[in-house]
Amino acid sequence: MADATRDTSGERGGHPEVRLRAVVEADLELFLAHEHDPEAVRRSRFTPRPRDAFLAHWRQRVLGDPDCLVRTVTVDGEVAGSFVSWTQDDRRFLGYWLGRPYWGRGVGTRALALFLREEPARPLYADPFAGNAASVRLLERHGFERVGTVRHGENEHLLLVLPAPAAPAARPAPAGPDEAR
Template identity: 30%
Template sequence: MTNTVITLIKTEKEHLELFFQFQLDKEGSYMAAFMPKDTNDKAAYIERYAGYLLDATKNMCTIKVNGVIAGSIGKFIMNNEAWITYWIDRPFWGQGIATAALEDFLKIEITRPIYAGVAFDNQGSQKVLEKCGFVRIAADKGFANARQAEIEEYIYKLAD
C-alpha cells in the first residue's frame, strides 16, 4: 500500500448510487452472502440507505482510496447490540484497504462491545476482523439470499 491514502468521510446520499453498483457484483455479493432479497431494485436500495443516513443510531462512512470511493463501512444496532458492516469494491480487494479502513473506523466509532458477522468461507473478512482485534465467539446459521441457501455465519466480537 505504498503511497496509498485511505480516508473515511461521512456517507452522503450521492454515494449511494455507487454503493448500489458495488453490491451488484456477483462475487462480492456471494462473499457478503447475507444480502437483501432483491439487490436489483435500485429505488428500494437508495430509499433504504438514505433513511439510514438520517438514523442517529447508525454511523455510515464512505471509504476513499487516493480520493476514489472504494467502499463503505458502518455501525448499526441489532437486538440492542452494536454491529459493524463494510463493503470493499472488488478491484480494491487484497490490498489491505479493509483492514486500514476498519482500524480507522474503530477510532471514530468507540461503541464497545461491537460485533460482526461473516460467512464461514469469507476468509478475507475473517482475517480483516482478526487483524483489528475481533475474536470469533460463536457460529450461527442463517439464510443467505445471495446464495439461496442456509449457511454458517461466524460471529466476531471486539470487546475494547
C-alpha cells in the same frame, strides 16, 4: 493533532491514501454497484436488493438513523466502499463493503483501523459469512474474536466480537496505621 479519519501511510512508501468521510448522495450509486458485484455476492452470501429498495434502505434506515455511524471509504480520492455500525438487539454491530478493485491491497485493514477510532462502542460485533476468509481475517487482525455462529437464511455466518478493554487490575489499598505494625 492528526485527523482521525485519515491514513497517512499513503504519503509514505507508495501505498494508497485511505480516508473516511461522511456519505453523500452520489456515493449510493457506487455502493449499489458494489452490492451487485457477482463475486462480492458469492463471498458475502448477501442478496443484492433492487435499486429502489437499496436506496430506500440507505436513505431511511442508514443515513436517516442517528444511531448509525456511517462512513464512505476513499482511496486516493476515489470512493472505495463504506463502513457502518448500528445497534440491533442490544448489540452494536459493524458492517462494511469494499468494491472489488480495492480487495487485497490493504485498504480494508487501514479503513477498519480508522473506523474503529471513530466507533467507541465495545463490545462491537460482526457476522461475516463463514466462507469469507478475507473478511474474517480482517476482523481478527483488529482484535475481533470468534464467539459463535449465526444463521442468515440457509447460510452460516461467524459471530465475532471486539471485546471491551479489560479493566485495570485493582491496586491493594495502602496499609492503615494499625496494619503497618
